[in-house]
Amino acid sequence: MAVVLSMSWAGVTPKQYDIVRDAVDWEAVAPSGAQMHVAWFDAEGLRVVDVWESEQAFQAFFAERLAPAVEKAGIGGMPESEFTPLHRRFVAPGTSGAA
Numbered sequence: 001m002a003v004v005l006s007m008s009w010a011g012v013t014p015k016q017y018d019i020v021r022d023a024v025d026w027e028a029v030a031p032s033g034a035q036m037h038v039a040w041f042d043a044e045g046l047r048v049v050d051v052w053e054s055e056q057a058f059q060a061f062f063a064e065r066l067a068p069a070v071e072k073a074g075i076g077g078m079p080e081s082e083f084t085p086l087h088r089r090f091v092a093p094g095t096s097g098a099a
Contacts, residue, residue: 002035002086005050005058009079012046016073023069027098031065033057036089046079055083 017039021027026034036051052058 001054002089003052003055003058003083004086005048005052005055005081005083007046007048007050007079007081008044009046009048009075009077010044011077012041012075014041016075017041017046019073020066020069020075023072024065026065031057031061034061036091048079051086051089058083 026037033053034050034057035053036049038049040047050058
């Protein structure tokens with residue numbers, strides 16, 4: 001069953017996020033089980049909403065690819081995260097790729 005990952009990571013900057021994105025290269029080499037990723041910043045730091053085929057798929061991606069990139073970017077602490085079952089997903093026609 002697909003899951004939604006809601007994540008808040010205080011103190012993470014756009015520059016650190018971009019270092020992680022470049023190191024992991026998830027846009028060119030999509031992680032197994034990843035379905036959607038949306039990221040933005042507020043006064044506290046990074047916010048993310050992902051859709052994954054399962055929590056286990058995300059955990060494997062985190063262990064194998066994301067954690068080393070997070071360390072390389074100098075990101076400290078741990079995010080607050082929550083997995084919930086996906087009820088419905090809608091992607092507007094003509095929407096695809098990175099923005």
